[in-house]
Amino acid sequence: MKIILNNTPETLDGIEKLTVDELLKVKNFSFKMLVIKINEKLVKKEDYATATVKDGDNVAIIHLISGG
Amino acid sequence: MNNYREILKTKTVGIAGCGGLGSNCAIALARVGIGKLIIADFDVIAESNLNRQYFFLNQVGQKKAFALKENITRIDPKIVVEAHDIKLDPDSIVSLFKDCDVVVEAFDQAAMKQMIIETVLGKMPGKPIVSGMGLAGWGKNNLLTTHKFDNLYICGDMETEVSEDLPPLGPRVGIVANMEANQVMELLLG
Numbered sequence: 001m002k003i004i005l006n007n008t009p010e011t012l013d014g015i016e017k018l019t020v021d022e023l024l025k026v027k028n029f030s031f032k033m034l035v036i037k038i039n040e041k042l043v044k045k046e047d048y049a050t051a052t053v054k055d056g057d058n059v060a061i062i063h064l065i066s067g068g
Numbered sequence: 069m070n071n072y073r074e075i076l077k078t079k080t081v082g083i084a085g086c087g088g089l090g091s092n093c094a095i096a097l098a099r100v101g102i103g104k105l106i107i108a109d110f111d112v113i114a115e116s117n118l119n120r121q122y123f124f125l126n127q128v129g130q131k132k133a134f135a136l137k138e139n140i141t142r143i144d145p146k147i148v149v150e151a152h153d154i155k156l157d158p159d160s161i162v163s164l165f166k167d168c169d170v171v172v173e174a175f176d177q178a179a180m181k182q183m184i185i186e187t188v189l190g191k192m193p194g195k196p197i198v199s200g201m202g203l204a205g206w207g208k209n210n211l212l213t214t215h216k217f218d219n220l221y222i223c224g225d226m227e228t229e230v231s232e233d234l235p236p237l238g239p240r241v242g243i244v245a246n247m248e249a250n251q252v253m254e255l256l257l258g
Contacts, residue, residue, distance in 0.1 A: 006215075033181075064201070066178040068174055068181075
């Protein structure tokens with residue numbers, strides 16, 4: 001399937017849909033502190049195991065980094 | 069656009085945190101004549117903050133929110149400043165910033181950044197939020213950029229986390245703080 005991940009087109013071969021947790025694993029996101037949006041809608045941490053990403057979705061995965 | 073000050077003086081910006089990002093961002097917005105700033109921080113100025121935060125040696129020990137209000141007023145007394153000595157949480161973010169045209173995230177801790185971004189995106193639909201992320205150390209000017217995710221704007225390199233080897237310092241924190249202010253201007257003026 002094809003998605004937009006952080007404003008960049010991505011192709012995930014052989015996958016039709018997956019949960020946010022699975023996407024984090026596939027893309028090797030290791031940071032604990034994240035803000036995730038699918039199609040402009042916020043996905044809360046407790047929903048990472050159930051919220052699904054499918055073909056055509058626009059996904060933002062933002063690492064939260066300390067400093068200010 | 070010569071009438072930018074006419075437009076900006078009708079606008080209100082909320083700034084969450086009055087440290088390296090918040091103090092410098094507030095001062096930049098004050099200099100261009102923003103109408104009203106709502107600023108919030110619970111902390112007290114330490115001497116170690118003076119490497120990047122817009123305060124002065126004789127203000128060490130003062131509450132950051134109130135000292136920042138004083139500094140803004142010294143630049144332009146016409147700017148209305150609402151200063152809150154408070155540790156922000158989701159409820160106070162919604163109540164303090166509900167009438168702001170834009171909210172600026174200016175915290176230092178990642179957990180707080182996550183909390184305000186989730187609060188604004190989740191509970192304040194349509195409200196633009198400008199965040200500063202990745203600003204530690206020095207140099208690497210060209211990594212500093214702005215990423216847009218709908219109404220969330222992130223200024224910084226999105227990489228460098230503050231650590232013992234990568235302290236937050238005036239030049240790079242100041243750049244990101246001014247990027248945030250510049251992004252606010254673009255949102256308000258088009």
